[in-house]
Amino acid sequence: MTQLRAVVTGASSGIGAATVRAFRGAGWEVVAVARREERLRALADETGASVLVADVTDQADVDALRDRVRELGPIHALVNNAGGAKGLDSVEASDPEDWRWMFEVNVLGTKRVIAALLPLLREGAIERGVADIVNLTSIAGHVAYVGGGGYNAAKFAEHALTAVLRLELNGEPIRVIEVAPGMVKTDEFALVRFGGDRARADAVYDGVPEPLVAEDIAEIIVDAATKPRHVDLDLIVVKPVAQSAPHLVAKGPLTVRSAGRA
Numbered sequence: 001m002t003q004l005r006a007v008v009t010g011a012s013s014g015i016g017a018a019t020v021r022a023f024r025g026a027g028w029e030v031v032a033v034a035r036r037e038e039r040l041r042a043l044a045d046e047t048g049a050s051v052l053v054a055d056v057t058d059q060a061d062v063d064a065l066r067d068r069v070r071e072l073g074p075i076h077a078l079v080n081n082a083g084g085a086k087g088l089d090s091v092e093a094s095d096p097e098d099w100r101w102m103f104e105v106n107v108l109g110t111k112r113v114i115a116a117l118l119p120l121l122r123e124g125a126i127e128r129g130v131a132d133i134v135n136l137t138s139i140a141g142h143v144a145y146v147g148g149g150g151y152n153a154a155k156f157a158e159h160a161l162t163a164v165l166r167l168e169l170n171g172e173p174i175r176v177i178e179v180a181p182g183m184v185k186t187d188e189f190a191l192v193r194f195g196g197d198r199a200r201a202d203a204v205y206d207g208v209p210e211p212l213v214a215e216d217i218a219e220i221i222v223d224a225a226t227k228p229r230h231v232d233l234d235l236i237v238v239k240p241v242a243q244s245a246p247h248l249v250a251k252g253p254l255t256v257r258s259a260g261r262a
């Protein structure tokens with residue numbers, strides 16, 4: 001039987017690290033990619049994943065990543081998870097450098113890694129009958145919100161590139177899967193967004209009953225990548241029950257308004 005192999009970017013924390021654990025739990029070999037080596041090493045010790053230090057915004061790093069992964073063999077899934085938000089200021093007031101960061105990692109990083117690894121995914125598709133590209137966008141890639149600015153723009157762009165890729169790969173046994181989560185309580189997402197301001201980051205989740213956690217998304221990713229090969233989950237939008245839209249999140253316990261019996 002083919003040994004399945006996945007590459008997961010942004011694997012040093014949050015959704016990416018949970019996805020590495022979930023794939024390993026399902027018996028896959030995993031190459032975990034991020035910039036922080038120490039965290040990757042700890043994840044490797046814990047899970048047995050291979051690790052690769054790379055900045056997805058750097059073409060030389062992505063080329064080296066491709067060469068290293070090629071030595072390991074074909075791949076059957078690529079999870080483009082490296083990404084994030086910076087700032088929550090208006091279009092008028094926000095810092096263009098934050099926008100540049102968001103475009104570099106969410107959009108161009110995803111594009112670079114796809115371009116580098118598609119040949120190895122094609123080899124994997126020949127072996128397995130199908131291969132998967134899973135892009136982590138966000139509900140911010142579908143619905144604008146005040147202060148969303150650069151993050152909305154970057155995630156809308158990542159959604160668009162995912163849709164284009166699906167058209168371009170038509171006829172090949174490669175599924176292009178977009179996972180678009182709402183609020184996921186991870187250690188670092190909000191911390192990065194607010195430049196390391198822990199109090200502001202924690203406040204995002206204050207009072208929110210049961211936000212999603214990284215493991216919820218990881219389970220969905222592995223489920224999508226292990227569906228029968230004719231089943232393509234194109235777009236998976238997943239939110240906590242408390243969140244109806246990016247800007248509409250219930251605080252406090254969820255309560256039934258009326259029992260509803262006449």
Ligand SMILES: NC(=O)c1ccc[n+]([C@@H]2O[C@H](COP(=O)([O-])OP(=O)(O)OC[C@H]3O[C@@H](n4cnc5c(N)ncnc54)[C@H](OP(=O)(O)O)[C@@H]3O)[C@@H](O)[C@H]2O)c1
Binds near residue numbers: 010033055057138188
């Ligand atoms: N948390 C949420 O509410 C939420 C909701 C919807 C969508 N998402 C999306 O889900 C993905 C993961 O989010 P998360 O909550 O798990 O955030 P996170 O904990 O901040 O993880 C982001 C990961 O990306 C890596 N990364 C950042 N820049 C990179 C670069 N240039 N090259 C390589 N790796 C890079 C980081 O590792 P290093 O710093 O070590 O490189 C880290 O492992 C992101 O794309 C995010 O936009 C998150």
